[in-house]
Amino acid sequence: MSEDGKTLDLLFGKCAACGGLSFPANAYGCATCGEPDLETIAVPGCGKLLAFTTLYAPPLPSIELPQGVGEIEIADGIVEEAMVDAHGVEMTPGLELIAMPKPTKDDPEKFDLVFVPEGAA
């Protein structure tokens, strides 16, 4: 959880050799140069939407369908797939998104990470 108590930070591994970022932070080495020494850094969880789709099937035990899914650039050059809740906003490429916690379907004490449009955070 970030300092605002609402949004989420993302943890990256920063390479001691080339300075490149790897995700997640506990990667076993730098994705670019292979250096094993990675420093964990927390970055506010935000990203730029590259593509969006909606999953209708197959059922997943932990999430309710349909569920939006995005391809999101979460740091310079790092693209990850993540769940997206559109909140009525049109999902156009380039849209800025924020990482938020979302209670899981079966256990409200547990959270999934979901990205939402900046204004809906």
Add this chain to the structure above:
Amino acid sequence: MSTLKGKRPVYVVGIGIDPYSFPTERPFVELGLSAVRTALADCGAQWPQVESAYVGTSSIGMAVGRVMFRHLGSTGLAVTQVENASASGSSAFRMACLDVASGVSDICLAVGVDKTGDGKRAASKDGLEGLSPTRAIPAVRFALLADRYCKTYGVDPVVLAQVAVKNHGNAAKNPFAQFRKERTIESVMGSTRIVGDITQQQCCPRGEGAAAAIVVSEEGLKRLGLSGDRAVRVAASVSTSETVGTPTKPSMIEIVRHSTEAVLAEAGVTPKDLDMIELHDAFSIEELLYTECMGICGEGQAGDYLMSGATQIGGECAVNASGGLIGMGHPIGPTGLGQVCEITRQMRGEAEGRQHPNTKTALAHMVGLGTIAVGHVLVKD
């Protein structure tokens, strides 16, 4: 004449397929032996003449080869199991080709055999957490690529469905295919929506089956007393793995682009020389993305190219004349070898009911979980 890796020429002389199907109670041994015995009979080889074997499989278990081969006679041949996800069969074929090209063997078998497994992947056991539970669903990744492609080039999603209409149509004419039914555009578009614009009939089925190919050197041709009339030469073999993608160049597309460029260069041919391609269309969007990045048509033009009929049997470059993964099926271990069987059959003029005319140069290309790519160029001299 180009030769594989600049070494000895390699020829496919025997092919065999046990038709792909939905899961049955048949033991894998029965499926595999059916394909191997057909391949042996196809080239008149006797089992003791086979010096080495590579077995592509993903879900059966350890040491599949000997469990099958003991029923052919215990010759003591070298047996190696190969697992490379969807590219397992292609990788087994590559190993067999390299065995022959390098002089280790003169007569070598590649066989793919699989039953439907649990589909568990190493990527879900690496101790690292991704952001989304959906990352284990391949269809999601391809639906995201479809969204990007359709928005970038203004492509109507109905074009995705046309890929499935073509490939189901080809499979309907293929006696080895899992699906044997032509589909209309209404049927494809109206089938259950899976993710984004991808419907059920635009996805490959899960299933089982077996496919085999016997590859030989020129010495092997002599030993088998073959004239070479029905032999197909393997002009090039390339295997690559994923590199780090960028937001504008997704690794899943770049791996296909680079492996195809490399295998065509090794064969000394250009995309325009290809009469036929068998490629990994686990989901309809892949065929559009790959025909473009393989250089068969220009950027953003795959839809128009498809709709022009150029990729149909009888068109400029038949793509997935077998029915592809969507129509013929995708039992994993056999799939890449099934492509080699289809191309060989087409080059011999033996693809009854779905013959693509004058097939001289063709590409067989598979992708394993978006991380491995294996390509072969086959040539009928």
